[in-house]
Structures are given as C-alpha cells and as structure tokens.
Amino acid sequence: MKIRIKFAKYGTMKFIGHLDMMRFFQKAIRRADIDIKYSEGFSPHQIMSFAAPLGVGIESYGEYMDIEVLSMASTQEVKDTLNQVMVEGVEVLSVTILPEHVRNAMASVAAAAYSIRMKDGRFPINDLEKKLQDFYNQNTIPYTKETKKSTVELDLKQGIYELRMEPDDVIYMLVNASSSGNIKPTMVLEKFCDFAGVEIPNEACQITRLETYTDLAENEEEQKFIPLAEVGTVA
Amino acid sequence: MRKLALSDDILMQVEKPARYIGNEVNSVVKDKEQVAIRFAMCFPDVYEIGMSHLGIQIIYSMLNEWDDVWCERVYSPWVDMDKIMRKNHIPLFGLESQEPVKTMDFLGITIQYEMCYTNILQVLDLAQIPLYAKDRGEEVPIVIGGGPCTYNPEPIADFFDLFYIGEGETQYRRLFDWYIENRDRGGTRRDFLRGAAKIPGIYVPQFYEEIYNEDGTIKGRKKLYDDIPDTILKEIVMDVTNAHYPSKPVVPFIKVTQDRVVLEIQRGCIRGCRFCQAGQLYRPVRERNVDKLKEYAVQMLRNTGHEEISLSSLSSSDYSRLDELLDFLIEDCGQRHINISLPSLRIDAFSLDVMSKVQDVKKSSLTFAPEAGSQRLRDVINKGLTEEVILKGAALAFEGGWTRVKLYFMLGLPTETEEDIKGIGDLSNKIAATFFDTVPKDKRVNGKVQIVTSTSFFIPKPFTAFQWAPMCTKEEFLEKAYQTKRGIMEQLNQKSIKYNWHEADLSVLEGVFARGDRKIAEVILEAYKRGCLFDSWSEYFHNDVWMECFENCGVDIGFYTTRERSDDEIFPWDFLDCGVTKEFLLREWKKAKTETVSPNCKVQCQGCGANRFGGGICYESRQIT
Numbered sequence A: 001m002k003i004r005i006k007f008a009k010y011g012t013m014k015f016i017g018h019l020d021m022m023r024f025f026q027k028a029i030r031r032a033d034i035d036i037k038y039s040e041g042f043s044p045h046q047i048m049s050f051a052a053p054l055g056v057g058i059e060s061y062g063e064y065m066d067i068e069v070l071s072m073a074s075t076q077e078v079k080d081t082l083n084q085v086m087v088e089g090v091e092v093l094s095v096t097i098l099p100e101h102v103r104n105a106m107a108s109v110a111a112a113a114y115s116i117r118m119k120d121g122r123f124p125i126n127d128l129e130k131k132l133q134d135f136y137n138q139n140t141i142p143y144t145k146e147t148k149k150s151t152v153e154l155d156l157k158q159g160i161y162e163l164r165m166e167p168d169d170v171i172y173m174l175v176n177a178s179s180s181g182n183i184k185p186t187m188v189l190e191k192f193c194d195f196a197g198v199e200i201p202n203e204a205c206q207i208t209r210l211e212t213y214t215d216l217a218e219n220e221e222e223q224k225f226i227p228l229a230e231v232g233t234v235a
Numbered sequence B: 001m002r003k004l005a006l007s008d009d010i011l012m013q014v015e016k017p018a019r020y021i022g023n024e025v026n027s028v029v030k031d032k033e034q035v036a037i038r039f040a041m042c043f044p045d046v047y048e049i050g051m052s053h054l055g056i057q058i059i060y061s062m063l064n065e066w067d068d069v070w071c072e073r074v075y076s077p078w079v080d081m082d083k084i085m086r087k088n089h090i091p092l093f094g095l096e097s098q099e100p101v102k103t104m105d106f107l108g109i110t111i112q113y114e115m116c117y118t119n120i121l122q123v124l125d126l127a128q129i130p131l132y133a134k135d136r137g138e139e140v141p142i143v144i145g146g147g148p149c150t151y152n153p154e155p156i157a158d159f160f161d162l163f164y165i166g167e168g169e170t171q172y173r174r175l176f177d178w179y180i181e182n183r184d185r186g187g188t189r190r191d192f193l194r195g196a197a198k199i200p201g202i203y204v205p206q207f208y209e210e211i212y213n214e215d216g217t218i219k220g221r222k223k224l225y226d227d228i229p230d231t232i233l234k235e236i237v238m239d240v241t242n243a244h245y246p247s248k249p250v251v252p253f254i255k256v257t258q259d260r261v262v263l264e265i266q267r268g269c270i271r272g273c274r275f276c277q278a279g280q281l282y283r284p285v286r287e288r289n290v291d292k293l294k295e296y297a298v299q300m301l302r303n304t305g306h307e308e309i310s311l312s313s314l315s316s317s318d319y320s321r322l323d324e325l326l327d328f329l330i331e332d333c334g335q336r337h338i339n340i341s342l343p344s345l346r347i348d349a350f351s352l353d354v355m356s357k358v359q360d361v362k363k364s365s366l367t368f369a370p371e372a373g374s375q376r377l378r379d380v381i382n383k384g385l386t387e388e389v390i391l392k393g394a395a396l397a398f399e400g401g402w403t404r405v406k407l408y409f410m411l412g413l414p415t416e417t418e419e420d421i422k423g424i425g426d427l428s429n430k431i432a433a434t435f436f437d438t439v440p441k442d443k444r445v446n447g448k449v450q451i452v453t454s455t456s457f458f459i460p461k462p463f464t465a466f467q468w469a470p471m472c473t474k475e476e477f478l479e480k481a482y483q484t485k486r487g488i489m490e491q492l493n494q495k496s497i498k499y500n501w502h503e504a505d506l507s508v509l510e511g512v513f514a515r516g517d518r519k520i521a522e523v524i525l526e527a528y529k530r531g532c533l534f535d536s537w538s539e540y541f542h543n544d545v546w547m548e549c550f551e552n553c554g555v556d557i558g559f560y561t562t563r564e565r566s567d568d569e570i571f572p573w574d575f576l577d578c579g580v581t582k583e584f585l586l587r588e589w590k591k592a593k594t595e596t597v598s599p600n601c602k603v604q605c606q607g608c609g610a611n612r613f614g615g616g617i618c619y620e621s622r623q624i625t
C-alpha cells in the first residue's frame, strides 16, 4: 500500500538540507515503528520518494513524500505516531492512501506556490503592487541560467502561473516545479528586483513554499493544479 | 521557537549550518531557571567527529538525568565559522540553549587525541575565556579536561582549572555538590578548586609545580598545599553493567562519522600489547552483562531510529559472550532491516561465519593487524598474532569468497631492524600467494586478490612499556617507509599489494605532546596564535609554523622524542596512577628487549597492579589452555 505524507518544515529546520531531511524521515519511520517496505539485499533501504527538493533556508508547509507500507491501522495513526517522533520545526500535516497506479510524489510534481516576505520590515519598493503587475504583464521575462557546464536562456513568463501581492506586503507566486521546467522563487525575485531597480539580497527575504501541486489536466494546453495530498484518500 | 545564536545571514554563508543549530532528536532542552548547574560539554573538533564520540553521549545523558543540571554540547566551529565568529565577536555558544558558554558554570573538554590541542585554545578563545587558568576571574566557567590525553596533562595543564582523571561516571555528582555548596556560602573560585583538589580523581594543576634538573628532566614536584594528594588515582567504574548508559543518544541531522548505535560491550583489554596505551589505561577488563547489552541494543535502536549498530571495545573477540550477543543481533536486527557493523574481530571460522551473515563478502575486506613484520618483533611488542594464524585465517577467508585484505603495521618500533621491515613485504606477499594457492582460477570472484598494506609510525606513549623508548626522527621514519615500499616492490605478487603510509611530520609532533611536560604549553599557544588549528586535518596542518614555534620557544624536539630515558627517570605523568604500576611497566620494557612475551590476563595474571580496584578479570577464574 502506498501512502503519501505531507509535512511542514519551518523555523531552525529550514537549515537542514534535502538529503538530510530524507535521512531524518528514514530514522523517524523506524522510531515510529511504521511497517514500511524495504528493498532486498545486504543493505536494505526503505522504499521512499520525495517530491520537489527544497533549498536550504526555505520554509515549507507543503512538502511531500510517498512511502510503501506493508500494514497500518489507519492514516490517522501513522500521522500521530510520526508526530510523536518529530522535532520542533517538522510536522506531519496529513497522511493519505494513494490509489493504484498514481505516479510517485517526485514524478507528479507540476507546480509549487511560494510566498516571499522581507524578514525585517517591508519591501523597499514604491508602488509595489503596480510594479509587480507591470513586471508580470511583460510578454517575456528572459532569464539566463548558469549551470556548471553551460548557460541556458529561459523565459520565466512561461512558467509563472500566478504572481500577485497578498496582504501584509507578501509576494505570492505559483510557478512551474516540474523536473523539466522548475523555476526557483529566487529567480523570479531576482528579475523583479532588476525590473524595479532595487537590490535585495536573498538572505533578507524569507521564502516559504505554501503548497506543491500536481496537474490533472487531460491535455497539454490546459492546467488543472491540485495539491499532491488531494490525490489520495484518508482511511 | 528557540532563537538561534547566529543570524540567518551567517548560517546561509557557512558549510553545513546544521552544525550550529542544535534541535537534534534526543537533545535535551531544560528551563535554565530550574537548574543549579549549567555544563558545556565540548569535543574540540568539528561537529561530525565530536558527535560520533560515545563518551560524550554517556556523560551528556548522565548529567541531564539529574534535575538540577543542564548539560549542553559544544564543538569546534569549522574554519569558515571560526573566521566569522572572530570577526563579529560572537561568543561560542551551547547548541541546546544557543547561549554563550561563558555564562555557564563549567566547560568540560574531552581530549581524545593530542592533535586537538590548538582546538582547545580555539574553543576557550571563541568562548571568550582567558586561555591561562591563572588569569580567570570569578565569573568565568570552570574549565575541566577529561579523556585519554589527560593521562599526561602537563603540556596543556596551564589551560585547565582541573582535570578529571579516569572514567566520568563516578565523581561528577560530588564535584557539582561541592560547587553548589561553595557558591551558596559565597566561596571564591580558588576555594572551589582547593576543595575539588581533594575529590578522588581530580587534579588541579595550578596547585602543583614541576621542578626540573639541569638537563631538563624532572627532579620532582612541589605542591602548594599540604592537604592535597601527591598522586592521583584514576576513577573507575567496577560495575559496568549497572553504570549509566545512554539509552537515548542524540541523533544528528547531518551524516557524522559514527552514524549508528554504538554498544560498548566491555572496558579494558586483556592483551598486553606493549605499544598500546588504551590497553593499560583501562585495566582491568570489565564485561557488561550480555542480557543488559541486548536490552540496550533494542532500546537505543528504537529511540534513535538508526539503521546500523556496531559493537565497541578494544578487542571484541575477547568478550566472553560474543557469540550469544551476535546471534541475538543478527536475528533481531535482521528482522528490522538493521545493519550490523562489526568491529575488527580476530579472523577465525567463527568470525568469518558471522561476517558472511552481515556483510557482502565480495565487497567487504578483512583486517589483520600484525603490527610488526617479523615474529621476533611481534614478540618484542607482545602482539600474540603469529604468521601461521594469519595465513590460516586468510586461507579460510579466501575459501569463503573474500578477496580484499587490509594489513596494519607500525614502523619505528623499538629494536626494529631491516629484516623486520622486510618482513612486512614478505608477509603481504605470502597472503597474496595463499589466495592463489587456495582459490582455483575458475573460482576467483573478482579475478584477483587485493591487499592493502598500511603502516603508521610508532609513537611511545605514557603508561606503556615503551614509555622509556626512543622515537625515530622524521628522516628515519621516511627511510623506513621507503624500505617497506622497496620490500613490497621486490615481491612476486607485488601487483596485488597496495602500500599506504602516514605522514611523518604529524607523528613527530604527536610524539612531543604525548611525553611532553609543562614547557610545551608555550609552544602550543604560540602555534595557535600564529593560526594553527585543526592540526589533525592534513590540509590545515602547517608543520613549518610548528617548527618555527619550537625554535622560537627554545624547546628541543629531540629531548621529548628521540631521547632514550633511563630506568629511573621521573616522567611528567608519574604523579598520576592508572592502576598499572611503573614497576610492572619497567618489567615489561625489559622483557621486550629480551623478546619475551607475556601471556594475557585470561591465561595468567602478570601482576600489573590493576587488581587493586578489586574486580573485573583479575578476580575471574583463569582459562585452562
């Protein structure tokens, strides 16, 4: 039986990297004595798949991982026993049973929603709402992505599905998070700062991932984003 | 939510911010208003090394079990963080409370190897504690040293208020009670230290002075007060089965060196290898009850979620109930998909059988530690491993499918000759030949055998039979390594043998610290001031700077390393008593020179003196062989 675990990661835990979070959960699953399925061989490992990795320094209320269990009393019990062995800053939000043949968390990620706020005070940008609108209304938002081997020219506009201000000086964005077209919120922030003519170091902002979505649209032109947790059932 | 000592800005700049944030599973956070004593427990190396140390986990767990004590952890900030903390004058802090160490009552530093001495100064310095004990005021934490290196604390004595000699389980309560009593009655720091000096196992260096002869050797010691002891006997736990054990060890977020549950099955070692310090310091052997160990294993695995367990002891094969314990672990852990990592066991049919059950034979390697290349020299060092046993073990292993063998030797042992060194190549070759003899061509799994022969340089240590022995110079060491290499190159099967050797510079320095006296402190301080730090990390070790510091301080390295000591020389550590007598060690030194072996404690008591603790192996019936 495949189950999907949604969790939050915040506070000091934002400094724990993706691989270490996987290790953390492997140990937590043992502490909680969850009847997880293991691979064969001399060093058996737990069958586990994480959705989109989260950068160090970013908080999240929409992290996901899928595991395969051999047995369990109920999803509620899995959630409760896991929460008993968490640390401050990691919290299991929901556990759902995945229908057969659903793609794993990693493969099904299509988009993610983020908020960005200044850690101290407000964004140093006049007319923020209008500037953000003007930025988003451009036909293209070219971005040069430097990788170790090459530089790639991207158009961010294609991958920004929503961009707007929320109350209390918070920028909200819904962006492509699929393995092929992943857009990091810092990329959008960087281009927007250029556009607004200000410089804001990444560390001055707190970025929070709000949710991770999969796309259930039937054809390529449409999009039907739903949170990863809503694919499964609670039992 | 806990507030961190460091800003996001800083944490995002450094490698592995998880080293500095605490919050790990099983770490202990208390209400500081509710405790009488705050204790910072430090391992002066990077987090990943320090977190892997069992001793700290034991003391941490024991102290935190007491309601009136809050023990926190401190490690050496890595070089990137070190720079930032210095630049911004950020005081070193405890991981749990994130509050400055300087506001606590005690800073306990465990000293596991000599090459961390500059890191001790780093920790004091970053904590904003005066480096010299004599310069510390009333508000400064009491700085305690513990661990194996405190069996010769003199090179670092000036930097500590007190040393706790021996096993940590026994005297902390008494020390804390005295601390509270003294504080309540308005006593001073010095009052506290005076009282502490009378507690068993506690050594307060500033109350003693070394007096030297003209030739630089020690004439004697003077104590400042009549009512403090002349010698300090190590503390020891006789009932290890019922001693405190950390059933909920702290689980780090990042991968550390020992990312597993560690089960300490016994303390001490019955074998009297003459080069080995641990073998003498922790006498006599005390075994933990096997049922208790099973219980601990289950508890610790459940409380940590670790996926691996390993056994810890100086010589696990000598644990009397090893087969029962391993059977239990293989059964229990197998069901729960937990790996067992075996310590190096003596290679025989039993251990090979166990190993084949818990590891992939094709990928794992076997370890032999003959330590010396010839039987003659193995007799000198009292290493009871013969060529016959090694070759028999190797043949068994090759039949079982193993193809990789690791061999460990030491160079520069007392009385070593070219013949002994040649023996290293010969033995490596014979093992390779054994493979080709035992495994027919069509059965050779990887097609070939891989032998990795490693040598380290011998460093005489206090409280060993070789504490009188001269150590080699760097040039001699290197020449011996070349000889070993040539010896291997001449072998028929040289293509199957890979040879590694250690750096010689570091060994020389370790040799000075190991048998140093108080005159060394100045050199350590000078080297630290000139930027030496993390000396055990070869990329940060600056031998040239160290050599200049010795030169500037007028300290002659040869006096501490290459000089042969006379039988009646007084050593800087002679005022400490680890149970084993100097007479016994001298006897062993003389037996070494006549190539005479001493049977182990299970076969025949050698009268080392450790029976005075009234328990352990000394009072068990001898094995009839």
Ligand code: SF4
Pocket: B283, B284, B285, B600, B601, B604, B605, B606, B607, B608, B609, B610, B611, B617, B618
């Ligand atoms: S007194 Fe005898 S049995 Fe006890 S540790 Fe010493 S040599 Fe071994």
